[in-house]
Amino acid sequence: MFGIGDPWIWGAYLLCILSALLCVTYGLYNWNRGADEEL
Amino acid sequence: MYITVIIIIYLAITAFLGYLGYKKTNSAADYLVAGRKAHPLIMALSYGASFISTSAIIGFGGAAGQLGMGLLWLTFLNIFIGIFIAFVVFGKRTRKIGHNLDAHTFPELLGLRFESKFIQGFAGVVIFLFMPIYAASVIKGGADFIQSYFGIPFHISLIAFVAVVAMYAFMGGIKGVMYTDAFQGLLMFAGMTFLIIFTYSKLGGITEAHQQLSGLYTDPAILEQTAALTKGGFDGWTSMPRLGTPIWWNLVSTVVLGVGIGVVAQPQLVVRFMTVKSNKELNRAVVSGGIFILMMTGVAFTVGALTNVFFVQETGSVSLIAAGGNDKIIPEFIKRYVPGWFGPVFLITLLAAAMSTLSSQFHTMGSALGRDVYEKSMGGRGKSIVISKAAMLVGVLISTGIAWLTSFLDVSMAIIATGTSLFFGLCAASFLPAYIGALFIKRMPRAAAVWGMISGFVTSFFWIFFIHEKESASLQLCALITGKPSLVKDTLLAPLAMVDPIIVALPVSLIVTAVLTFALKQDLSIVHLEKCFSGIKAGKREIPGGATVRV
Numbered sequence A: 001m002f003g004i005g006d007p008w009i010w011g012a013y014l015l016c017i018l019s020a021l022l023c024v025t026y027g028l029y030n031w032n033r034g035a036d037e038e039l
Numbered sequence B: 001m002y003i004t005v006i007i008i009i010y011l012a013i014t015a016f017l018g019y020l021g022y023k024k025t026n027s028a029a030d031y032l033v034a035g036r037k038a039h040p041l042i043m044a045l046s047y048g049a050s051f052i053s054t055s056a057i058i059g060f061g062g063a064a065g066q067l068g069m070g071l072l073w074l075t076f077l078n079i080f081i082g083i084f085i086a087f088v089v090f091g092k093r094t095r096k097i098g099h100n101l102d103a104h105t106f107p108e109l110l111g112l113r114f115e116s117k118f119i120q121g122f123a124g125v126v127i128f129l130f131m132p133i134y135a136a137s138v139i140k141g142g143a144d145f146i147q148s149y150f151g152i153p154f155h156i157s158l159i160a161f162v163a164v165v166a167m168y169a170f171m172g173g174i175k176g177v178m179y180t181d182a183f184q185g186l187l188m189f190a191g192m193t194f195l196i197i198f199t200y201s202k203l204g205g206i207t208e209a210h211q212q213l214s215g216l217y218t219d220p221a222i223l224e225q226t227a228a229l230t231k232g233g234f235d236g237w238t239s240m241p242r243l244g245t246p247i248w249w250n251l252v253s254t255v256v257l258g259v260g261i262g263v264v265a266q267p268q269l270v271v272r273f274m275t276v277k278s279n280k281e282l283n284r285a286v287v288s289g290g291i292f293i294l295m296m297t298g299v300a301f302t303v304g305a306l307t308n309v310f311f312v313q314e315t316g317s318v319s320l321i322a323a324g325g326n327d328k329i330i331p332e333f334i335k336r337y338v339p340g341w342f343g344p345v346f347l348i349t350l351l352a353a354a355m356s357t358l359s360s361q362f363h364t365m366g367s368a369l370g371r372d373v374y375e376k377s378m379g380g381r382g383k384s385i386v387i388s389k390a391a392m393l394v395g396v397l398i399s400t401g402i403a404w405l406t407s408f409l410d411v412s413m414a415i416i417a418t419g420t421s422l423f424f425g426l427c428a429a430s431f432l433p434a435y436i437g438a439l440f441i442k443r444m445p446r447a448a449a450v451w452g453m454i455s456g457f458v459t460s461f462f463w464i465f466f467i468h469e470k471e472s473a474s475l476q477l478c479a480l481i482t483g484k485p486s487l488v489k490d491t492l493l494a495p496l497a498m499v500d501p502i503i504v505a506l507p508v509s510l511i512v513t514a515v516l517t518f519a520l521k522q523d524l525s526i527v528h529l530e531k532c533f534s535g536i537k538a539g540k541r542e543i544p545g546g547a548t549v550r551v
Helices: A005-031 B002-023 B028-036 B038-050 B052-069 B071-102 B106-111 B117-150 B154-202 B205-217 B221-226 B227-231 B246-265 B267-274 B277-316 B317-325 B325-338 B342-377 B385-408 B416-442 B446-467 B470-475 B477-480 B493-498 B501-517 B527-533
Strands: B540-541 B548-550
Touching: A005 B071, A005 B106, A005 B205, A005 B477, B002 B154, B002 B342, B028 B342, B028 B385, B038 B117, B038 B342, B052 B071, B052 B117, B052 B246, B052 B317, B052 B416, B071 B246, B071 B277, B106 B246, B106 B267, B117 B154, B117 B227, B117 B267, B117 B325, B117 B342, B117 B385, B117 B416, B117 B446, B154 B205, B154 B227, B154 B267, B154 B342, B154 B385, B205 B317, B205 B416, B205 B470, B205 B527, B221 B227, B221 B416, B227 B267, B246 B267, B246 B325, B246 B416, B246 B470, B246 B493, B246 B501, B267 B342, B267 B416, B277 B325, B277 B527, B317 B325, B317 B527, B325 B342, B325 B501, B342 B385, B385 B470, B416 B446, B416 B470, B416 B501, B446 B501, B446 B527, B470 B477, B470 B493
Parallel strands: none
Antiparallel strands: B540 B548
């Protein structure tokens, strides 16, 4: 995948992209949450 | 002329933002935690820019040029643990408990949570004594590039570089540091985005570039150049090193785990969580934080490995040989292969990366010695801001001295990456168990936190100076006492000399902390614990007037 043979390397390459997407998704989903205490 | 104008504009904006921080700093809370009202984008960029320094771009980028794309596991941990887990799991409780206890620094958070002046003082001393090694690595990275690009002697580059950063960190406090960090973070993002687009497009696209890099390791001439590396476990730039070999241990234990886990307990990053007023800011900061780190370390490590294709095509030599040293791979690549106009832009990118990290380090060293050790643990009197500033100057001088000494060391040592890993690993072993307990384990007694920190620090210190040969050989204390670079050399335990301190010291401190938590009785009052965890317990609280909100 991605022109890389070793699954340990393309796996890391893929996980980097997926973990960045996780951050974006989590942040956007909770964009307006967490201000409750500002109670 | 072009480069001079760009640098003058950059420094002018940086100076203005530092001045803005100075003007808006009216109290110790402003100087140390930005009055707890930082904007989420400024906080996220400041966190990312402090996290990513020349160590990541030049030091670890150079390591990727030597060892290959296996370093991308560090990028994954940087994003998943360094951003997602750090913000979502650790950040929210750190912010809330920090607010509840009015903590201004990471050692103060631990000290107040466990009602222990010893914890605050001990953490402050560890930070003040060892952070200069990390700061010296960052200074060396910045000064190396200025020397390489402008031909200015190393010692002059070093002093000019430190003086500029110390000036605005000294005057502007954390507000000045965070404003300049955010500006520098944007520049870093732009510079690294161009670099990855340029590199991939020059090599014919993502797949084509990786295939060319894989192909290098089948060339007999290249195999001859990398023979020593291959003997150590290297298996090509698009493969992991062979399991259990010295290079595998270095990559996995020192670089990936040492830095990847160590980031959670970095005092200069933890304090960022205490600068925002609610969890909403942390949720929003996760978005820009994740993308920022991907574009920093992901790009540096990928481009670092791909430099081999460029160097081999032009010189016939792999990056390490063609550039003349691990820490020179990225600067030489920029100088030789990237369009002329981008050189100054990348210089600004690197200056921004180095300055943003260094200013945070200077600020943290100042608060560690000034507030945590002198003011709070020793009961010293005086104006908090003045004490922190005086302590910062001491830290700046020590860091500069160490950076100057590194110019006499062997260039093949990967000094920048080693110095960074050492500090990250030491912080994880010393602080992480107590930090986890402070945030999540209400019943953890003070003694468990104290002995967990001491056991982690002592184990780490012993392993660095007497076992892990990469460090013990260059520190020479073991050789002075025993005549051997490592205690385990030429014994049945010799493989332990390859194992990074964090692999041993962190489990030791976790076990000591856990055993004492369950063996000892709670010695903190219920009232104190209620104060610490106020507003954290899951459930609903009533707003006067009848409505309820989820807390």
